[in-house]
Amino acid sequence: MRVVVLGCGYLGNELGRQLGSAGHDVVGVRRSADGLAAVEDAGLDAVRADVTDPTDLAAVPDADWVVYAASAGSGDPAAARAAYVDGLRTAIEQFGGRADPPDRFLYVSSTGVYGDRDGTWVDEETPPAPETERERILATAERVALDATEEAGIDGTVARLGGIYGPDRYRLQRFLEGPVVAGHLNAVHREDAGGAIRHLLDGDHARGEVVLVVDDEPVDKQAFADWLAEQCGVPEPPKRTREAVRADDSLSDASKRRRLADKRCSNAKLRGLGYDFAYPTVREGYRPAIEAYRESRDGGDSNDGDPPHTDGGASVSDRVDLDPGDSFTTAARTITEADVVNFAGVSGDFNYLHVDAERTADAEYGERVAHGALVFSVATGLIWQARDRGDVVAFYGVDDLRFVAPVFVGDTVHAEVTVTEIEGTDAPDAEALVRHEVRVRDQDDEVVMTFEPLALVG
Structure with a gap:
């Protein structure tokens, strides 16, 4: 079979690898150059296209199966609707109108459509009850995925995924540092997320149906955090009750809803289908x-055997005690109202989006947004505090700074940092110019900012 994966990113590349190993021809569609490179690295045929543009999609080859795994790439409701609803409808119409339309069209959705169920069990028969604008958009997209495909004569399927984790997306540091809010974690490893979708397609399962894709245990988050701490040999993290979250006046209503949403998702249907x-x-x-x-705590090599960068004679990496591929995750920090007000005063940026709660209640986001420069400053501070090797002589600059999604008052952010390049330098008191790749994530593990800082290291 030929399979087209629209929005072939973290999940799509894993799915593509598995489908390719099973003998299928897989085409991964991305818009960005970096995304296309990742598709090629996964061993898939890469095609550049904007999945929301019918003209672009016309250049994508015909397929027997289409998987729609596109992400909005932003917390903006308008961007979410464009990707999840408008783009999905465009893709169904574009492929459905071809002389050789696909047999199946699978849409990747989220368990977020259930909203808060106060920790009770939900399954495919439980009606969605979205509470936020983003959740309502996801629920609308599910209806499009089933109704529009039927109108086009294609069998649609909705794979409703829990939180995807795996390589580069573990939240270990967050659990170890806390505070951990009471509730349940509905998750699925990337390998199983891709494996379950492959199983639905290869096994000819769930045509015209919804299937929950989560693992066997919606684990208690606080108990899981304590288990992680025991396994890592560190103290148990601080906890926070749901009542404490509700009573926290520093959190917006939207932030409270995100922290308090709790349900237990059943995978009985997926198990019954033989996965x-x-x-x-x-x-x-x-x-x-x-x-x-x-291994990192005990001083082991986290470089996976890659040779250090050298600059003639002694290794530059040895001199600064860093290697390409070294990575760490910072502590987390909550963006408070005081942070935003003080930053507005220091910077002179009193845009109402940052400081006027009443006016922003009727604006696009529905609440105040922290200054992008504030979040960047917080991230660099967290990185400085977390460094344990390499003596930074000077902050040399930053490349490719992108504000990917809004950060609201009450959101908690942390940074994931990877050393990507080390070069020798003649700068005074420095041994190397070190480039890092940084992803800043919020409490929902959504990427809100990316940038590449450069530091002179002695």
Whole structure:
């Protein structure tokens, strides 16, 4: 079969690898050059296209199966609607109108459509009850995925995924540092997210249906955090009750809803269709992250055997005690109202989007947005505090700074940092110019900012 994956990113590349290993021809569609490079690295045929543009989609080859895994790339409701609803409808119409339309069209959705169920069980028969604008958009997209495909004569399927984790997306540091809010974690490892979708397609399952894709255990988050701490040999993290979150006046209503949303998702249907999990629970899935944490703490080599960069004679990497591929995750910090007000005073940026709660209630986001420059400053401070190797002589500059999604008052951010390049330098008191790749994530593990800082290191 020929399979086209629209929005072939973190999940799509894993799915493509598995489908390719099963003998299928897989085309991965992305818009950005970096995204296309990742598709090629996964061994798939890469095609550049904007999935919301019918003209672009016309250049994508015909397929037997189409998987729509596009992401909005932003917390902006308008961007979410464009990607999840308008783009999805465009893709169905474009492929459905071809002389050789696909047999199946699978849409990747989210368990977020259930809203808050106060920790009760939900399954495919449980009606969605979205509470936020983003959740309502996801629920609308699910209806489009089933109704518009039927109108086009294509069998649609909705795969309703829990939180995807795996390589580069473990949240170990967040759990270890806390505070951990009471509730349940509905998750699925990337390998199983891709494996379950492959199983639905290869096994000819769930035509015209919704299937929940989560692992066997919606684990208690606080108990899981304590287990992680035990496995890592660190103290148990601080906890926070749901009542404390509700009573926290520093949090917006939207922030409270995100923290308090709680349900337990059942995978009985997926299990009944014969799927066997590689990682039945997060305990098995987090084992590589735990081992990497222990190795890093015990002074092990986190470089996976890659040779250090050299600049003639002694290794530059040895002189600064850094190697390409070294990575770390910073502590987390909550953006408070005081942070935003003080930054407005220091910077002179009193845009109402940052400081006027009443006016922003009727604006696009529905609440105040923290200054992008404030979040950048917080991220650089967290990175400075987390560094344990390499003596920074000077901050040399920053490349490719992007504000990917809004950060609201009450959001908690942390940074994931990877050393990407090390070059020798003649700068005074410095041994190397070091480039890093930084992803800043919020409490929902959504990327809100990316940038590449350069530092002179002695």
